[in-house]
Each structure stands twice: as structure tokens, then as C-alpha cells.
Amino acid sequence: MTPVLRTERLDFLPYRPEHEDHFVALLRDAEVCRWMGQDLVPEPQLREVFRAILTDVYPRHRFDVWGLWTDGAYAGHAEVKPTGNVDGHELITALAPAYWGKGLGGEAVHGLLRYGADTLGLSEAYGMVGAENTASLALCRRLGFRHVKDVVGDDGAVTKMMVIQSPAPSRAAGADGLAREGDGPRA
Template sequence: MTTTLRTPRLTLRRWREDDVAPMAAINADPEVMRWIGDGSVCDRAQTEAGIAGWEREWRERGVGLFAVECRETRQLAGFAGLSVPAFLPEILPAVEIGWRLGRSFWGQGLATEAARAVLDFALRDRGLARVVGVHTVGNAAAEAIMRRLGMRPERETTHPAYGLPLRVHVIEARS
């Protein structure tokens, strides 16, 4: 089973120990975290726990979040991948596509490039019939990427822990 994906500019791969520091720096940026959960930043320990959880999801479910590395520089840009959105039980069972890139990687089409590779992986390699995307209402950048991926809005709901309005997008495999 493939767990490394390559695009023209990116390598999506499993996590390594030397990814913790650059991912922690990304997670510590308030602008990056603005639309994530309640908007709180994460420290190094939280980042390490997150990466351990993403790797556990790979082992247990065969899907997870990839470390996204720029091919030219080998610099960690962030993550993109698949997860089960357990925080939103009303849409389960579901697999969610997601991404988070450091601010220096914004505005270059890298999130869309990574997300396209992940979506192809989900529908072709993993054989998923349906993938959802969830974003906080107002996060226009995330919504634009979902639309570029061909996802369509399915419903609006509220984050059960934070009370924030959420929009769920969906794409289904073509048979």
C-alpha cells in the first residue's frame, strides 16, 4: 500500500522525528491556527502528541495525515491527509480530508496540490466512496480549496465543543 505520494512540487510522506520542530513552529503561529478548533496555538508537546496520533491512525485505519515536504528544498511545509472526524459524530462514519501549511507556503497553490494528491489517494488507492471536508464558516481559503477539488457543500452545523459554525463539503467517487 502506498504511503508516499509525489506531486510536481511536493512529497507527501510519513512522519519522522526531525519533523517535530518545524511542525511545532507551524502550530505555534496564531495566524495558521486561526481557523483550527478554537483558534488556540499548539506547543511542542501538543505537536508531538498530534504526530503520534496521526501515525497511530495510519497503523489502525490505513489512512492518516502525511508530512508535506517541498521536493526542491526538502523543507517541511506542513501536513495534508485523511482522518476520521470523531469531533463531529453527526457525520460519522466519514473520512475527512484536511491540510495545514506554514504561512510561508501560502498563496502558491501548494495546499491545493497536496489536497488533490490526497483525494486521489483516498478515492483510488484506499477505495473510499466518499470524502468530506469540514471548515469553520468564514474560512474562505479552505472553502476555495474544497471547491477546487470538486467538493460541494452538504450541510452546515455547529462545532460541538466550541459552538462555532461549520460547513461540511463532500465528494463522492464516480462509479
């Protein structure tokens, strides 16, 4: 089961039914979609995706997916899942524009990396970043990602495949700055 995680400013909460409108609003934002390299998906289709998270992804333990919350407000979305591009796991984060430029993207990636190392035993993780997404590419460089290859889509769009080494697994509870809880999402 996808656990609740906490970093200094972020709560990683498994989605609940009442989070649906937040998820849909995030992924209906044209700027978020642009930088995620995806088309603006119709609202009914996003609602189907959200419901699939609750009825298929979580019950079948397909991968881990969270809503990101800060100070009780929905700030974005995060995932750790197997990638179809290489044999490995991909980190996915998407923040609402109101939370861009505040360091939360890096904090989210660090939280995902820590979880991947400690819980999933990952020695490395991948990220896919649109070639035009200069802010996310700069963040990747600051965090220590390195470029693996360019992936060219059917439409000619270029996505940069990046990889980063995971931190050594933490053995001491709380020593990694990532709290795990079995109960009580605060949002």
C-alpha cells in the same frame, strides 16, 4: 503503512522523529490554528500528539498522515482519516503561511483524493472548513466540493461540512500523476 506519495510539487512523507519540530512549529502558528478552527495548543501537548503519530497511529494503521514537503522544505501537514461527523473519510490539510496562495492546497487535496480513490476505495471525501475561512471555502468551490451542512460547536463557531466525489480509481501506474514509493523520503 502510510506510503510516500508525490505530486508535481509536493512530497507526502510519513513523519519521522526528526520532523517533530516542523510539526510543532506549524501547529503553534496562530494563523494556521485560526484557519484550522482550533485553539493554540501548548507545545508539550503537540509534542505528545506527534509522538502518538509515530507510536500509535502508524503502527496500528489508524489512518494516514503525512508531512508535506516542497523542494526539500517542510510546507505543511495532510491526513486522510475516518470522520466522526458522518460515515466517511475526511481530508485534512494545513499549509505553513509561507506556502499560502501558491496552489499547493489544491495540489495537496488532489493528491489526497487520488490516494483515497486508488488505495482506500473512497467514492467521496469530506472536508471541514471554518465558516470564516473564505480562502479555503473558495478553494473548495474551485475543486468541486459541495456544502453538506453547518456544524455548530459548543462555542457557537460554525464549520462548513463539504463533500467531494473522488475521481475514478486509476488502474495504470503513474497515469494519475501521483507517484508512490516504498522508500526514501527526500527530506
